[in-house]
Amino acid sequence: MQLFSILSVVLIFAPLALLFSFTPYITRETISFGVTVSEYNYYTPILRKLRKTFAAVSLIGNGMVILVCLYLLRSANEESTATIIGICTMMFIVYWVALHLIFHFKMKKLKGTLPTAEAPQRVKIDTTFRQNKLTYSNYWFLIHMAVIAAVAIISILNYDALPNVIPMKYDLQGNVTSSVPKTYLSVLAINLVQLGIIALMMLVNWSIKTSKQQLTTTDPAQFVTKHIQFRRKWSLFTIITGLLLTILFAFIQMNMFVSNLVLLTAISFIVPVVIVLGAVLLSLTGRQGGGEIRNHQEGSERSKEQPVNDDKHWKLGFIYFNASDPSFTLEKRYGIGWTINFARPLSWVLLLLIIAIVVISIVLSQ
Secondary structure (H helix, E strand, C coil): CCHHHHHHHHHHHHHHHHHHHCHHHHCCCCEECCEECCHHHHCCHHHHHHHHHHHHHHHHHHHHHHHHHHHHHCCCCHHHHHHHHHHHHHHHHHHHHHHHHHHHHHHHHHHCCCCCCCCCCCCCCCCCHHHCCCCCCHHHHHHHHHHHHHHHHHHHHCHHHCCCEEEEEECCCCCEEEEEECCHHHHHHHHHHHHHHHHHHHHHHHHHHHCCCCCCCCCHHHHHHHHHHHHHHHHHHHHHHHHHHHHHHHHHHHCCCCCCHHHHHHHHHHHHHHHHHHHHHHHCCCCHHHCCCCCCCCHHHCCCCCCCCCHHHEECCCEECCCCCCCCEEECCCCCCEEECCCCHHHHHHHHHHHHHHHHHHHHHC
16 A cells, blocks of 8 residues: 555645635635626625535545545555556546536526626726735745755765766665666756746746736725735745745755655655645635635625626636736636736746746656
8 A cells, every 4th residue: 555645645635625626715706617796796696506516516526536546546556656646636637627617607607697787897906005015025035045055065065976877766665766877967957946946936926926906896995905915925835835845856866865765755745745735724714815715795795896897808717818918917717826818928938937847847756
């Protein structure tokens, strides 16, 4: 039985399943499955029932995927474990996307039957918003850089002590399953991946700071404080995540010199679990943009004011494509976090960069 693999599935997939299932509850109160609605309509019984149905179907489906994965891992060998987890991950993602699209198109049909107010759409902007400290400084990443530099220097100074063939991956019994010839590039390759990850994290932190301002239509003055807190807590999470990943790769690199498979396995297990659990915890303790998570609101407190309807720019409810919008980053419409304006050419360069970093990281971990 692959204990670490099973624990990883339970401690990573299960929280993610919970987060995905309750995503409709943590989006803005003016968005329902990627479709613009008024706050009043968001709390109508028909949309509340739609959210409950989505959560139930999602939990059942994701739960079945997890159980199948655990059953297959029960008797899996070292070689088949990665394949099983990979296939289950794809099933997990495909099921979630398919479920979102089904409910998105169902919501689009429902929108025409919902009551609408005659009041015109209005955009509210806080002109002093950018004067606030929206994120933590990217200078905090100097700590990450210092760790990378220290490990790189140690690696260079101890280069001659390394064998001509460097082990890169082990099985749970301590046997080498992957190795590469010793070169300065192979020894320092992990540092290059670390730098790529840090660059990506700095870009994310910058995106949180510069993303398009979005305020509530009912009480922007009160909401702005919560919105700033929302950006700052995710900025801090980004910095901490970058540091944890830097430490993880540092342990992998130092394992070339001082082999400690027990410690390396523990770190490789703990870091992803901590990151996932942290993201899930932050997501489930606050609505997108900083609002409160709730599924019921008194009728007298609901705003019938129609938010700006930009549904035509959101393809399938979660892909933003608007050539007339100068914004490069903005809040996700579905879920927690930020996305990019795919009408901007730079967004595709960024996407390719992210894919490259992920692919290189996977190749080096093989």
